[in-house]
Amino acid sequence: MKMFLQLGLILLAFCMVATALLAYVNSFTKPRIEAIKLKEAADARNELIPDSEFEEITGDLSYYIARDKTTKEIKGYTFTAEQIGYGGPVKTMAAVDKDFKIISIKVIQQTETPGLGTNATLPKFTDQFKGKTLDQLTVDKDGGVPPNAIKALTGATITTRAVANAVKASIDKLRASVSQSPETAALSDSTAALEVAK
Amino acid sequence: MSFIKELTKGIIKENPIFVIVLGMCPTLATSTSVENALGMGMAATFVLVCSNIFISLIKNITPDKIRIPVYVVVIASFVTIVDLSMAAFIPDLHKSLGLFIPLIVVNCIILGRAEAFANKNNVLNSIADGIGMGLGFTLALSVVATIREILGNGTWLNIKVLPETYDPMLITLLAPGAFITLGFLMALMNMLKEKK
Amino acid sequence: MIALVIFLPLATNTMSTIVLPVIILGALGLVFGLVLAFAAKVFAVKIDERVEQIIAALPGANCGACGQAGCAGYASSIVESDTPINLCAPGGAAAVEKIAKIMGKTASAQTKKIAQYHCSSGGFNNTKWKYAYQGIESCKSAVNIADGPNLCSWGCVGYNDCQKACVFDAISVDEQGMRHIDAAKCTACGACVAACPRKLIMLIPETKHVVINCSSKAKMPLAKQLCGTEKPCIGCGLCSRKCPVQAITVEGNLARIDYAKCIDCGLCATVCPTKCITDSKAGKRLKAEIEAEKCIGCTICAKICPTQAISGELKQAHAVNKDACIGCEQCVGKCPKKAINMV
Amino acid sequence: MGFLGQLFSMAIAAILIQNFVLARFLGLCPYLGVSKKLDSAFGMGMAVIFVMTMASAFCYIIYQYLLVPYGLEYLQTLAFILTIAALVQFVEMVIQKNSPALYKSLGVYLPLITTNCAVLGVAILNITPLADGSRYNFLWSVLNGFLSGVGFTFVLLAMAGIRERLELVDMPKSMRGMPSGLILAGIMALAFYGFMGMKI
Amino acid sequence: MKDKYIVSSAPHLHDKTTTKNVMWNVVIALSPALVFAVYYWGFRALLLTLLGAVSAVVTEALIQKLRRVPVTVSDGSAFLTGMLLSYNINAGAPWWMPIMGSVFAIAVGKQVFGGLGNNPVNPALLGRAFLLASWPSLMTSGWLKPKSGALSGIADPDAIAMNLKALSPKAFDLVTGATPLKVVQTLRDSSFVASINADAGEGIDLANRIFTNITEMDALKNLFWGNIGGCIGEVSAFALLLGAAYLLYKNIIEWRIPLFYIGTVFVLSFIFGPIKGAGFSPMLPFFHIFAGGLMLGAFFMATDYTTSPLTKNGRIIFAIGCGLLTVVIRFVGGYPEGVSYSILFMNVMTPLIDKLTMPKAFGRVKK
Amino acid sequence: MRLQTFPGGVHPHDEKHFSASAPITKAPLPAKVAIHLSQHIGSPSTPVVSVGDEVLTGQLIAEASGFVSLNQHASISGKVTAIDRFPHPCGTSSLAIQITGDGQDKWVELVDEPNFMDLPVSEMKNRIAAAGICGMGGAGFPTFVKLSPPEDKPIDTVILNGVECEPFLTSDYRLMKEKAKDIITGLKLIMKIVNARKGYIGIEANKPDVIKEMEKLLSSEANLDVVGLKLRYPQGAEKQLIYAATKRKVPAGGLPMAVGVVVQNVGTAFAVYEAIRYKKPLIERIISITGSPVAKPQNLLARIGTPFAELVEFCGGTKERVGKIISGGPMMGFALPSLDAGMGKGSSGLVLMNEKQARLNEEGNCLRCARCVDVCPMNLLPSMIAAAVKYKNLDMAVQAGLNDCMKCGSCAYVCPAQIKLVQWIDTGKIRYAEAQRAKK
Numbered sequence A: 001m002k003m004f005l006q007l008g009l010i011l012l013a014f015c016m017v018a019t020a021l022l023a024y025v026n027s028f029t030k031p032r033i034e035a036i037k038l039k040e041a042a043d044a045r046n047e048l049i050p051d052s053e054f055e056e057i058t059g060d061l062s063y064y065i066a067r068d069k070t071t072k073e074i075k076g077y078t079f080t081a082e083q084i085g086y087g088g089p090v091k092t093m094a095a096v097d098k099d100f101k102i103i104s105i106k107v108i109q110q111t112e113t114p115g116l117g118t119n120a121t122l123p124k125f126t127d128q129f130k131g132k133t134l135d136q137l138t139v140d141k142d143g144g145v146p147p148n149a150i151k152a153l154t155g156a157t158i159t160t161r162a163v164a165n166a167v168k169a170s171i172d173k174l175r176a177s178v179s180q181s182p183e184t185a186a187l188s189d190s191t192a193a194l195e196v197a198k
Numbered sequence B: 001m002s003f004i005k006e007l008t009k010g011i012i013k014e015n016p017i018f019v020i021v022l023g024m025c026p027t028l029a030t031s032t033s034v035e036n037a038l039g040m041g042m043a044a045t046f047v048l049v050c051s052n053i054f055i056s057l058i059k060n061i062t063p064d065k066i067r068i069p070v071y072v073v074v075i076a077s078f079v080t081i082v083d084l085s086m087a088a089f090i091p092d093l094h095k096s097l098g099l100f101i102p103l104i105v106v107n108c109i110i111l112g113r114a115e116a117f118a119n120k121n122n123v124l125n126s127i128a129d130g131i132g133m134g135l136g137f138t139l140a141l142s143v144v145a146t147i148r149e150i151l152g153n154g155t156w157l158n159i160k161v162l163p164e165t166y167d168p169m170l171i172t173l174l175a176p177g178a179f180i181t182l183g184f185l186m187a188l189m190n191m192l193k194e195k196k
Numbered sequence C: 001m002i003a004l005v006i007f008l009p010l011a012t013n014t015m016s017t018i019v020l021p022v023i024i025l026g027a028l029g030l031v032f033g034l035v036l037a038f039a040a041k042v043f044a045v046k047i048d049e050r051v052e053q054i055i056a057a058l059p060g061a062n063c064g065a066c067g068q069a070g071c072a073g074y075a076s077s078i079v080e081s082d083t084p085i086n087l088c089a090p091g092g093a094a095a096v097e098k099i100a101k102i103m104g105k106t107a108s109a110q111t112k113k114i115a116q117y118h119c120s121s122g123g124f125n126n127t128k129w130k131y132a133y134q135g136i137e138s139c140k141s142a143v144n145i146a147d148g149p150n151l152c153s154w155g156c157v158g159y160n161d162c163q164k165a166c167v168f169d170a171i172s173v174d175e176q177g178m179r180h181i182d183a184a185k186c187t188a189c190g191a192c193v194a195a196c197p198r199k200l201i202m203l204i205p206e207t208k209h210v211v212i213n214c215s216s217k218a219k220m221p222l223a224k225q226l227c228g229t230e231k232p233c234i235g236c237g238l239c240s241r242k243c244p245v246q247a248i249t250v251e252g253n254l255a256r257i258d259y260a261k262c263i264d265c266g267l268c269a270t271v272c273p274t275k276c277i278t279d280s281k282a283g284k285r286l287k288a289e290i291e292a293e294k295c296i297g298c299t300i301c302a303k304i305c306p307t308q309a310i311s312g313e314l315k316q317a318h319a320v321n322k323d324a325c326i327g328c329e330q331c332v333g334k335c336p337k338k339a340i341n342m343v
Numbered sequence D: 001m002g003f004l005g006q007l008f009s010m011a012i013a014a015i016l017i018q019n020f021v022l023a024r025f026l027g028l029c030p031y032l033g034v035s036k037k038l039d040s041a042f043g044m045g046m047a048v049i050f051v052m053t054m055a056s057a058f059c060y061i062i063y064q065y066l067l068v069p070y071g072l073e074y075l076q077t078l079a080f081i082l083t084i085a086a087l088v089q090f091v092e093m094v095i096q097k098n099s100p101a102l103y104k105s106l107g108v109y110l111p112l113i114t115t116n117c118a119v120l121g122v123a124i125l126n127i128t129p130l131a132d133g134s135r136y137n138f139l140w141s142v143l144n145g146f147l148s149g150v151g152f153t154f155v156l157l158a159m160a161g162i163r164e165r166l167e168l169v170d171m172p173k174s175m176r177g178m179p180s181g182l183i184l185a186g187i188m189a190l191a192f193y194g195f196m197g198m199k200i
Numbered sequence E: 001m002k003d004k005y006i007v008s009s010a011p012h013l014h015d016k017t018t019t020k021n022v023m024w025n026v027v028i029a030l031s032p033a034l035v036f037a038v039y040y041w042g043f044r045a046l047l048l049t050l051l052g053a054v055s056a057v058v059t060e061a062l063i064q065k066l067r068r069v070p071v072t073v074s075d076g077s078a079f080l081t082g083m084l085l086s087y088n089i090n091a092g093a094p095w096w097m098p099i100m101g102s103v104f105a106i107a108v109g110k111q112v113f114g115g116l117g118n119n120p121v122n123p124a125l126l127g128r129a130f131l132l133a134s135w136p137s138l139m140t141s142g143w144l145k146p147k148s149g150a151l152s153g154i155a156d157p158d159a160i161a162m163n164l165k166a167l168s169p170k171a172f173d174l175v176t177g178a179t180p181l182k183v184v185q186t187l188r189d190s191s192f193v194a195s196i197n198a199d200a201g202e203g204i205d206l207a208n209r210i211f212t213n214i215t216e217m218d219a220l221k222n223l224f225w226g227n228i229g230g231c232i233g234e235v236s237a238f239a240l241l242l243g244a245a246y247l248l249y250k251n252i253i254e255w256r257i258p259l260f261y262i263g264t265v266f267v268l269s270f271i272f273g274p275i276k277g278a279g280f281s282p283m284l285p286f287f288h289i290f291a292g293g294l295m296l297g298a299f300f301m302a303t304d305y306t307t308s309p310l311t312k313n314g315r316i317i318f319a320i321g322c323g324l325l326t327v328v329i330r331f332v333g334g335y336p337e338g339v340s341y342s343i344l345f346m347n348v349m350t351p352l353i354d355k356l357t358m359p360k361a362f363g364r365v366k367k
Numbered sequence F: 001m002r003l004q005t006f007p008g009g010v011h012p013h014d015e016k017h018f019s020a021s022a023p024i025t026k027a028p029l030p031a032k033v034a035i036h037l038s039q040h041i042g043s044p045s046t047p048v049v050s051v052g053d054e055v056l057t058g059q060l061i062a063e064a065s066g067f068v069s070l071n072q073h074a075s076i077s078g079k080v081t082a083i084d085r086f087p088h089p090c091g092t093s094s095l096a097i098q099i100t101g102d103g104q105d106k107w108v109e110l111v112d113e114p115n116f117m118d119l120p121v122s123e124m125k126n127r128i129a130a131a132g133i134c135g136m137g138g139a140g141f142p143t144f145v146k147l148s149p150p151e152d153k154p155i156d157t158v159i160l161n162g163v164e165c166e167p168f169l170t171s172d173y174r175l176m177k178e179k180a181k182d183i184i185t186g187l188k189l190i191m192k193i194v195n196a197r198k199g200y201i202g203i204e205a206n207k208p209d210v211i212k213e214m215e216k217l218l219s220s221e222a223n224l225d226v227v228g229l230k231l232r233y234p235q236g237a238e239k240q241l242i243y244a245a246t247k248r249k250v251p252a253g254g255l256p257m258a259v260g261v262v263v264q265n266v267g268t269a270f271a272v273y274e275a276i277r278y279k280k281p282l283i284e285r286i287i288s289i290t291g292s293p294v295a296k297p298q299n300l301l302a303r304i305g306t307p308f309a310e311l312v313e314f315c316g317g318t319k320e321r322v323g324k325i326i327s328g329g330p331m332m333g334f335a336l337p338s339l340d341a342g343m344g345k346g347s348s349g350l351v352l353m354n355e356k357q358a359r360l361n362e363e364g365n366c367l368r369c370a371r372c373v374d375v376c377p378m379n380l381l382p383s384m385i386a387a388a389v390k391y392k393n394l395d396m397a398v399q400a401g402l403n404d405c406m407k408c409g410s411c412a413y414v415c416p417a418q419i420k421l422v423q424w425i426d427t428g429k430i431r432y433a434e435a436q437r438a439k440k
């Protein structure tokens, strides 16, 4: 019986000490890590649509509305799209203007083959998305004809499709949810009214 | 001077990767670039040294029956500390090492050294052993990574070393390339040993 | 447990971020500790303590380099099934030494033996051939066909099975194709002895320098015709007659030394007509000399001397007849006063 | 897709497509170390399957009901490895007592498994969100643990088969042992590439 | 010893077959395919094949020199490995491709394990897998167009092309720019089908038309004679069958592996072949056995002595395994063709198969 | 007639043309003979004469030293000049009784039993034992032992082995051609001794004339049949022959009597006939001296112990350089270091080869081509046995069939890598025996 308690208590002691230490470390790293995460996300958004402030909308598709810092005018939307590529999910963050034309995109997380699929993170690839509309988001191998298409990465069509199709699908969803949301509908109404007024 | 001896043995004579063949998972997974290799090596060395110190301190108060769970708790704590601190202070490297930071816990080298060395030696020698093994691990990892990064990407520590016209041999960055590269390095070690 | 019951309901955001995890993990540890303690008690098994000792001696890397399932597996296989003790790569020589101690392999306590060939033939120029052999290059395989390719069907076949069997690299083959055993490397493991189909290799004490270099049981004229070096034992018995301690017997035309009796005096080598007996210490033997001051005349040495080279009266200082002394050093160790030196 | 269909695709994925050893780089030390003989490989494989299944179950419960409710996810590594170590040791003792025969063929591999990163790997992967953001439930975690173990055993056996065959050939001295084992692993990984990108 | 009689163990007679003549006979059996390849793609095919074969021989000789063992390149096995490796790459591949492949095949695939007969997997296929993993884009594109006819082997490229070009430039690209199996694979991809034509119904219709066309008699004829896109050695089923017949006649290969391999592919593609939306085509199994590398693989690569099981039953299991995997990879895998990976995979399984099918001695009863 | 056969096997060129057409010729009396005390399976015979004794042809000079052993008789008359080691027809040397002939061939007395068919079985067996007959198909098992099966193993079938599947050899062929009737009588005697109902004579398809002749002779005998056999080596091996004739499988490690069969060589049957009818001891047999270097290949009726050199001389010597001398057939026979050895009771042939035929290729790496596996009539994995022996893995060798191999040589015959499979297997058997001994 004594041995029982002895073993149990020793292990208990070690666990407690270890946990205490970890909890302590965690208590000051956690805020930092969270801050870093938030900052990264914010940085990414800012990179996509500079000089804006963002408002998060959660729902079927979570996205951010970007407004001009000064005019508070809606500049566009950012969101994260995801689809399975060659080696796992590929996450892309994209920004579109209010006509749903792509401002720019950034592949933020992927586990594709180095040298092939990973090339999707390079500006050479992402830059071609700039200014594309929904209809132009077809990979050339799938019949799209440049410049109205996305040129596939050499030897990595699967990754290319994953990025293009994910963005495409998300824009579709975004459109749907934007038109539903009364607030934004009102906003766009007001801008429309403004234009009419002009 | 046994401190020096324990320190240096891990680098060549008892290199954890080439000679003892432990800790293969991180070796192969994180040696795609020299940068990753150095990061992983450093993280593992830190854990190794800390756990060696600690375990050699507590070796006398742990009953045999729960030795392994206790050691494992000690190691896991240091690993988590590394994990959390890396996430907080060097997020970029943390991201690219991914899953393999928590797996340092089971990196066979660490428990292996705990059992084989720290369990039986004093603190000072355990520190030396930890540093030596850690350095050996880092060194071996970097050698593998050097070959893989150069052949598979044409770069070394992200510096372009091969001409633009070089069409990288992707396989070296993939699983089979990792195995084969390490296999040949070990064969080379064997050959050198035979020559001697 | 009680702690758990009390604190769990309190676990709210306000609960310190430190106390709660400590309690949870502590409880986990406690539970596991108790379970293991319980298991250790209930499921205790008596195992061979040597296994435990060996486990302790092994580095515990559980690397599997020994081909066994981890260190414990290796340890039990050493104890139970005679697995070689030198398979642990990480443990190296140190581990081997420790295991040897545990397993009581006391070979080192005896006088060291080394392997020695009992044939002067073999090699490219030292063998007479019966036929042109074509087949597996192994002595064991070759001797099965028409009594082996060499004329002497007791002699060395020369396909070096012995060399291949030696894991310590103690056997080398020179450019003549002759085999040599490096006494320094030989551990007397006996692998070569078992490998030689002609039984030409025997383990003899390292301290003996006289060897009969032949295993031929052929009769006199034939033996010489068959032997590649023409230095066979012809069974003439001169050596046996010369041996002061009757260590040599001739049986079936072949002389053999009983090393338990042999005093390494080398006399037999001097009389062998075919030079079949070699004595690596020939000419290097010293003669005994008695320090008269120390000698108390106990006569022990005189009794022990195989050639009666020592003479003297009881309680008188003894003297050595240098011509009769053969340098076997038998007397030296026996003298109670350490009065005998070899010069 | 019915339950069986889902199970089938999980099995294919765990054994062939995302094999722990060849595709995920986990569990390499025992894969290289205990693959010299088919018999030992089989024992090791069975032990790994058993421990992976058990570990999946226990770790899932601990994560889901002890860590998540109190926001202690950062303690997962510590809690998991502690659980695995205790589990392995417990199982070892039980087997040693109750079935010496089984212990001889299986138990001796158990200590090796604590340090097998595949076990911790599967526990962590089980609680890692999938591509669609969902996580496995208890049943699927256990199944995933089991099938991953099967995948490990499968390649371990194949490797042991080849290495046993290579015992009977004249390999260059410097290649014997680890080097050829590693190169074989590379070759096997290449052979498994045929399943890459498979949609089941 | 010259004047002595030779003494050796029985038997004292020997069959005339030697390693050397087995290997060179396989080379002979492979040459009709080379003739066809040169006919369709010009001398580049010959050049690449020679580059592969010669570099394999040179690599083997160099390594054997380094290892200080007898140089045995005259036995032809290295030549054969190099040749088969080259047969596994596209005639449009860059010149260094067969060299890199051969060096890897011989060095890593064969000599690491001590050379002839010791390699666990087929060196030529390992070489191919290496090339595919190292330079995937070069290995899966740039197919050379055969002398007459379309790459994909569609019977009537021009007639459909007229329609296709008007209907969908994309479908036109597909049939004229890839190998037959790639076309089939793409047609099975729903996202492709959906994207050929804005009108979904018409898209499916078009896909079906292409598919039916590819399994028509005329197309099969192209496949049989080799008037298609593909690797150097898989050009013509006819040429390969010719060589195979020679090997069977010479008793160099045994019928079990090819028969069960091709048979399995035939039966499985008969059962699982119909693609989504496309009607059933009775010719589909024929398409599958003539397309891609199956003939080359079944007769020349799965039969590689070293890497296939020793026992007769083992060979049957091996061949069925190859067939099954080939069909699985072709139908649901990430690659259009599965022959090389399925053989490689089964090579890895070979020791286990041998173990399972250990024969019982004559007169031994089951325990 | 449908030809019967067995699974596996090879097709070496039969090369019988050298001596097939040469009728049996009496060889001249040798000047000296060496009668080995061990020409059979079982314990060596014990000499009953000493150096200096005068002996008659057919006189007992060594007697059986146990149940499985054999009587030996002087094959010429003369004087015992030595009892020492002499070269044995299997290439080694062993104890033999040397007799220097007086050139007169004075015989012991023979009889001619008119009613020999009606002798009691025990007397028949005694005469066989007294005559020192052992199997003449090569293995040399004492015939009277084989014909005395234990009570619980009833024999219902006797098969005469007239296959002669070894290339080159023609001694059984000539015997069957010239002494067909006596062989059939021998078969009947054997059947009577073991109380069998059915008798077969197995003959390979390359001897159509003998098959026809035998069929004719047996057409009136309901219980005797000729079995035509496909041309395939090793058709003559006991288990394969039994399978071909009766479709019975002798259990591995078992004897033919386990399936109720006794197999005897046709020469043995002839010797049994002579022994029972005339009480004639086995002192001579038919041997083919053949091969391309032999000037005049022949089938000789020669005395046991005659040196091979004398027989070759009688066949006109050699016309080209001899590279290899084979005692027995080329598939299972022994290569000899010289022609000094004398023929034994089991010597059915002496095959000479020229240097080109004799030269073997170097052993290469095993390709794992499985040819050896495909041809092995015992259904073993020869390549694996050989590799396992080479790398000292006896367990695996046994698993792959080490102990079931009958050393027929089919595997080594086909191996493209020229691996000396049979020699490896032989080595393995020796190692295995050593290991077993060490265990005890």
Ligand SMILES: Cc1cc2nc3c(=O)[nH]c(=O)nc-3n(C[C@H](O)[C@H](O)[C@H](O)COP(=O)(O)O)c2cc1C
Pocket: A086, A087, A112, A113, A114, A116, A117, A118, A141, A155, A156, A157, A158, A159, A160, B174, E132, E133, E134, E136, E137, E140, E334
């Ligand atoms: C080792 C290897 C790695 C690959 N990695 C990727 C990748 O990361 N992303 C990708 O889209 N395709 C990858 N592929 C797939 C091929 O590159 C191939 O091009 C792909 O199937 C698309 O083919 P297509 O461009 O002909 O349609 C890889 C292939 C291999 C052999």
Ligand SMILES: Cc1cc2nc3c(=O)[nH]c(=O)nc-3n(C[C@H](O)[C@H](O)[C@H](O)COP(=O)(O)O)c2cc1C
Pocket: F041, F135, F137, F138, F139, F140, F141, F145, F146, F147, F148, F149, F237, F238, F239, F255, F256, F257, F261, F262, F263
């Ligand atoms: C130890 C031993 C005992 C034998 N006992 C018998 C026996 O009792 N009855 C029998 O018919 N044959 C017996 N034989 C002979 C075998 O059946 C067989 O004829 C002999 O081994 C030679 O056959 P082979 O030339 O086909 O190898 C025995 C053989 C041996 C080696």
Ligand SMILES: Cc1cc2nc3c(=O)[nH]c(=O)nc-3n(C[C@H](O)[C@H](O)[C@H](O)COP(=O)(O)O)c2cc1C
Pocket: F134, F135, F136, F137, F138, F139, F140, F141, F161, F162, F163, F164, F165, F166, F234, F235, F236, F237, F238, F239, F263, F264, F265, F266, F268, F269, F332, F406, F407, F408
């Ligand atoms: C491979 C092989 C081939 C044999 N071929 C013959 C043969 O052709 N003729 C023959 O009489 N015995 C042959 N034997 C011997 C028979 O197996 C068997 O021993 C013999 O027929 C028994 O008869 P015996 O005791 O009268 O000699 C062969 C044995 C083996 C192992």
Ligand SMILES: Cc1cc2nc3c(=O)[nH]c(=O)nc-3n(C[C@H](O)[C@H](O)[C@H](O)CO)c2cc1C
Pocket: E022, E023, E026, E077, E078, E080, E081, E082, E084, E110, E115, E116, E117, E118, E119, E122, E123, E124, E125, E252, E253, E300, E301, E302, E303, E304, E305, E306, E307
């Ligand atoms: C029928 C047959 C098929 C062969 N197929 C191949 C092959 O597919 N790949 C290869 O590298 N060698 C092949 N070889 C050659 C040889 O077996 C090969 O070099 C060995 O695998 C090397 O050990 C073949 C040989 C034969 C006789």
Ligand code: SF4
Pocket: C114, C115, C165, C166, C167, C168, C169, C170, C171, C181, C185, C186, C187, C188, C189, C190, C191, C192, C193
């Ligand atoms: S095998 Fe053993 S006994 Fe023989 S020489 Fe080598 S070490 Fe000495």
Ligand code: SF4
Pocket: C117, C122, C139, C155, C156, C157, C158, C159, C160, C161, C162, C163, C179, C195, C196, C197, C198, C199, C200, C201
């Ligand atoms: S094993 Fe014996 S016969 Fe062979 S080489 Fe050595 S000493 Fe000579």
Ligand code: SF4
Pocket: F375, F376, F377, F378, F379, F380, F381, F382, F404, F405, F406, F407, F408, F409, F410, F411, F412, F421, F422, F425
């Ligand atoms: S293994 Fe034995 S029985 Fe089989 S073929 Fe070879 S020699 Fe004949």
Ligand code: SF4
Pocket: F365, F366, F367, F368, F369, F370, F371, F372, F373, F382, F383, F411, F414, F415, F416, F417, F418, F419, F421
């Ligand atoms: S026949 Fe020769 S090469 Fe072929 S498998 Fe058998 S031993 Fe090997």
Ligand code: FES
Pocket: B022, B023, B024, B025, B026, B106, B107, B108, B109, D026, D027, D028, D029, D030, D115, D116, D117, D118
């Ligand atoms: S590091 Fe993964 S199993 Fe050893």
